Amino acid sequence: MLPWLLLLICALPCEPAGNPVSDVSLKTKPPGGWVMEGNKLVLICSVANTTENITYLWYRGALGLNLEKKTLPSITAEFEISEVKQSDVDQYYCAADNGHGPVPSELVNINVRVPVSRPVLTFVDTGTQAVLGDLVELHCKALRGSPPIFYQFYHENIILGNSSDPSGGGASFNFSLTAEHSGNFSCEASNGQGVQRSEVVALNLTGRQSEDPLRSPPQTVLQESNYHNSPDPGHPEPVYENVNAVSGDEVYSLVYHTQQELGPTAAQHVSTHGASESFQVSSGIYSKPRINIVYVDYEDTM
Incomplete structure (x- = not known):
């Protein structure tokens, strides 16, 4: 009877010893889930103390697109994205399994910040030919860059003013044109990841001519x-x-x-x-x- 009992016992599924993993969490490097475009992102999955081999899995999105799988005798494991792109913005999570079934972590948002590109400075309406006394509008815009973006406007390297753009549409600065404003203008853009300056744009001034016919002398x-x-x-x-x-x-x-x-x-x-x-x-x-x-x-x- 004993050999039969042993055969019956071995035929039943054997449960692994110990308890399922607990305290599964996902952290990022750099911390907070914010990373600059082109930099490295590390997703770190960890569990509570254990002496067993653990299978770690990393997923993207709420639907769980599997990215990586590793089995290690360790309470932590890492998955690395060497060069982050804007297309990598999403939610991520990991799971750990010590034979009792996978236990997932909470979702973590990954945000990719894009450095500003070199901004473009334009003269709205007036162009680079303006008349003394005109109201001139300078518009500065970086074609790439994560908002908010901070802009500064310059005339011959002297700051005229500044403006903040929370949405990515660029910023403007208005002023009344005087004779002292003849010369070169430029602007700078920054979103905390370096500063970019536009090319210099020259403004040519012309004197205003009277259009009042009463001021013209009568012709005899x-x-x-x-x-x-x-x-x-x-x-x-x-x-x-x-x-x-x-x-x-x-x-x-x-x-x-x-x-x-x-x-x-x-x-x-x-x-x-x-x-x-x-x-x-x-x-x-x-x-x-x-x-x-x-x-x-x-x-x-x-």
Whole structure:
């Protein structure tokens, strides 16, 4: 009977000695689950004290994509990702099994930080040609880099201002353009993993020109007279000649005379009758609607 009993006992599944593993945990190096892109990430799985061989398993994601398996007589084991990429961002966990079944750890979030790339500085709306007095907007953006990103703006290596970008869309700085702002501009970007500076961009200034037509001097247009005085048989030469000068809506008549031929008896006067203005020279009267008369000494003009 004894051999039969021994055969029956050996045929039954034998439970391993001891208890299942406990206190399974997953830690990271660097700690906290934050790692820079391109750096090494180490996932460390550990259990409480044991003297048995333990099989360690590492998983990615809540669904458990198996990454690695190791059997060691140790309370800790490591799995390494030599160069972390942005695509490695996910949740990770490990499990330990000493023959009583795997016991999983809690999930750990792995976050990959990307260093900032060299930022690009642009002049919004105005471009690199601007007019004194314009409101200028500088925009600085790093095309790669994990937010938040801190930006600083420079004019000839002098800090103009700074701004923080929490979302990765870049930052702007506004200022009113003066003559002192001519020269080179640049910006810097940083997210705690080094500083990158943009290329230098030169800004050319031009003076503002008045666009107010009231500030422009009136242009005087000389026009040939539409009429001349008829020669008097008593004078060998014309006493005067009218020339119209137009400035805006006003018309001026220039009257030339010689003092020798115009005495007190040939007094000149101007009278207004309704909508017409008239003047008299000697015995002839000539009129033209709405004329402002300017007398010019003929001898002074010669």
